[in-house]
Amino acid sequence: MRPIMLTPRLMALSRQVPRGARFADVGTDHARLPVWLLEQGVIEQAIATDLREGPLQRARQTAARHGLTERISFRLGDGLAPVRPEEVDVIAIAGMGGETIASILETAAWTRKGEHTFLLQPMTSVPDLRLWLAGHGFSIQREELIREGETLYHTMQARPGPMLALSPGEAWAGRQYRGMDSPWRTEYLTLLLNRTSRALEGLRRSTKPGDAERLEELTERYADLARMKEEWDKWQR
Structure with missing residues (x-):
């Protein structure tokens, strides 16, 4: 079986997962991201969750084709409900709207404590998510803008902690700094x-x-x- 290939937006997420991370992919769908991370030796184990059985079954099939079924824990449930905070340190939440991502984080109170890193990739309501994070105990550590086809996607790395208030423009475009690598x-x-x-x-x-x-x-x-x-x-x- 050939190694799995990632789209540009999923590759942007993969670049922010440190080697040896205890990783969870929320809303995993086909489990392409955890499978790629395992194949590349970035992580040893993964948790893959989804709200519906259909996507979770597709995730199991992807893992089986790549011989990785035993290294991924597949869990059915809403948001972070199937995940215990002590099991993970890096969590990806992608492929859904910014309001849904905010709701997932708000429902799991433990996300605002500890040392967890959240890799967020909202499909819609990006400014709303930035403002929500800033107002609910999260600090956006970095952002990456990535093009896939004709669409520009935002990847945010957030952690619990204080964050300076966003200006009106920063809420929409994200914070910028000198030397920032952002071709788009x-x-x-x-x-x-x-x-x-x-x-x-x-x-x-x-x-x-x-x-x-x-x-x-x-x-x-x-x-x-x-x-x-x-x-x-x-x-x-």
């Missing part, structure tokens, strides 16, 4: 600026009383994103 960031900041500009144009024509507050919010976001874009462009020179 210029494209993404431009995309966010264009979307915000179009939304502002519509709101400026609106006569609805409730839109005034929204207009102020988007104006602040646009100004902060423009500041971040200017700063980023300066760093790239």
Whole structure:
């Protein structure tokens, strides 16, 4: 059997799993990530969970094809309910919306204690997840922006701990720093600026009383994103 291949977004997650980690993949589906990590010798054992029996059965089949059934514990359950905190130190939660990821973390109170590392890859509601993490006892240690096909995906590494408040632009684009390796960031900041500009144009024509507050919010976001874009462009020179 040929070694399993990962898509770019799953490869982005794999790069953040340290060698020897006690790893759990929540919402594992086909179990491609834990199988790859085992085949590459990054980890020795893994836990793979899913809410539904169908995806979990597909995960078992993937592991069986690669001779790894005995090294993965397959567990049926909602979010982190099937996982005990003392079993793991690195947990991937990917392939679902940001609100669902936040709900999974909120339900498991132990996630806000200890030394666990969470590798999060929201498909939607990315700003909402950033703000939720910052307001609920998590610190985003790093982010990676990755392109797969025509879509840009966000991978966040979060741990329990205090975090500085996010500015309006940072909530949408993530925090940036000099020397950050992010080849898609210029494209993404431009995309966010264009979307915000179009939304502002519509709101400026609106006569609805409730839109005034929204207009102020988007104006602040646009100004902060423009500041971040200017700063980023300066760093790239």
